[in-house]
Amino acid sequence: MRTRTTLGALLILAGPLSAQGATALYTRWNALSGFEFQRYGLSQGLGIQSASQWSVPVVIVAPLGRQMSLDLTTHFAHSQITDSAGASQAVSGLTDTQLRLLYTVGRDRAVASLSLNLPTGKRSFPLTQFGVSSAIGSNFLSFPVGSLGTSFGITGGLAYAVPAGRWNVGLAGSVRYQGNYEPIQDSALTLSYNPGLEGRLRVGADRVIGQRARIVLGFTYSSFSTDLFSGGGFSGQYFNPGSRFIGEAGYGYSWGRTTLSVSAWDLYRLAGDNSGAKNPDTKENVLSAELRLGRQLSPRLVIEPLAGFRQWNPGGHLGGRLYTFGMNSRFGLTDRLSGVVSARFGPGWAGPVDVSAAGVSVFLRYQR
């Protein structure tokens, strides 16, 4: 986010820094919050006429000494779907809280991380609200908050980066454990869900091309062990999630006060199986691309028109496509306070129906 680098420069200009010589990934205090709203309207045909969400993120990053940092992330979110008859179902509340400790080993080459998922969000819902969960968890719609709550979880990871010629190469891996919980709030049904472990491996690389351009590439592989269910007539049933692959690429080119950015990612998930039966519905591919043209209007104001494209190809259903047009405005209010205002809209389709997307967001960030 360009606001960070602008602010970083301002901070350098502002005077002495307390974190001199620090090797932690995050060497300054940061606090970020704001408001984000996203809505999708659907024409007749799927039984839903809209899915929307507004959320307020809270992110705090605190350096701890020279080699460590601690960050905390949580949201307050309200998600809602309205069916074609006009009836609404909504889910709202605090989400889970992620507390992450990063420890830089050596001089900015390796980072060990430990992340805790604190179950501060609501995690059990009546069956009638699962439609909301389904909509907001969609990789295609990609709502900012994908769920409210789960259970206590812990993730450990290691990341390493090394220069390789003109490239910087990053390698990372993590393992996540999540405790079991009861996702259904129903007096007649007790279902316990015990998610399996998740392991992620990632390789990424970036480099400068010439004096004006930069490219970033990445590939992430995720593998999951078996999820187990018990209670409510589901005892002994399990789900084997398919592996997930994510490729991403970004390219930026600057000239004068203008920066052109092109970025894309593709998520591909293999089909999983339910208690031994292959479930083709679980297979999907989502391709997303975006083009942005940033222009600095004044030292503290950048506007950035953008155009995006997203294509969804699920295994067992018709897919969808979205076109997005919008504008970001990045601004600095003071040397320490900056913000981003974004507005997006666009048409598309999902299966047999037309989709219209709209979203606005305002983020403020304080750094010291």
Add this chain to the structure above:
Amino acid sequence: MTSRSRALVVAVACALLAACASGGARTTSPTPEGLAALEAQRAQHPTDPDLNLRLARAYYAANRFADARSALATVLLQQPDNRVAQTYLGFTYEGLEQFDSARAVYGSLLAVRPTGEVSRLLNGRLALLARKELHATARAALANESELARTPPDPSTVAVFPFRYTGQDSALRPLERGLAALVVSDLSHVRSLRLVERERLQALLDEMRLNVTGRVDPTTGARSGHLVGAGQVVQGQFQELPSAGVRLDATMVRATDASVAATGSGREQLSLLFDLEKSVVFQLLAKMGVPLTPAESLAISERPTRDLQAFLLYSRGLEAQDQGDFAAAGASFRAAAQRDPSFQAAAQQAQSSEAAQSAGGATESDVAAAVGGAAQGGTPGGTTDALTIAVNSTVPSGAGILSSTLTTTELNLPVRNDPVCEAAGCGGPTQPPPLAIGTIIIIIKRP
């Protein structure tokens, strides 16, 4: 190393041949006409980063540091990652005597893991900066002496003067500084005492331009103690004796009234100089009534080296370093470290002096070009960005949205720490919301 950075290193090496002995070699000052022309151009294009950078360099060369800082602010607001501008910002802060800020800028440039050559230049710049800062602090203390004289210094803070050599063998004179460094090192093991760095006191003495006698005069000692905030000052002298002996005397002076708090003295064979120095230190501490724990006693008894020749070379290095001759200092320290590989202080000083020598010989343009060239050569932000993206992709957090790079979060990639639809159902709006029990398992989101 890329051909570009190789060329830059060669350029820096060439500049070293014309090394300026005491500090960074300066960029050639522009003519007033040249500066006026640049200012006129900037009036036409006030936010042009290239133009502002050229102007900033010209201002810097003309010692117009505040103007340089302002022009650099314009550059960095538009090009926050411009390493050349960042490097000049550090130089400019040095010119403004805002040393903490300069150190912070160099620290941030070092934090992105530049190449070895660039790292050495920046570390050298930091060493030069420390020296400048010590002298600036000393000048400021002298300027405010009357005020400082009214402030009682901390009685637990101790400053150690260089010992005065009163003999005839000039080869032993460097031990004046070596012995002071040794006493500082020994006393620093006593937890109840705080030591003034040897270099800091030396900078003050340089600024005071004391003659040799003044360095053992209690009144001078008391005055210096006030100026560096030390309640007690160690002064001493040594001389060779017949039959290869040496005598060492030391006095602990109270800065408040120039009275003598403790004395220590002894004579030994020169080969036992370290034993003699330890003996004097223990005498001083005993007479001052400073209780020592067994661990402190043991630590003081440790010898940084047992090789007298290595220690003499080290002392020569300190002398050259105090005179700003980093080439000679580096050579002496390196020779000391080679004679005694276990002499860690010598090895550390060798590294620091050699870096300072590199930076001292290079012009600001050389340093900035080397830093900027390294960034363009494939390490923009060093490995930090690669590392940040790697961490945020595998152990996600909201902190990822603070990133400045084309990260997965900025791409809105669904690898967040929130549930990813696992089993078929939560794929999106083409599926109706499941309401039947049988579909429950397809809408449970995997964390």
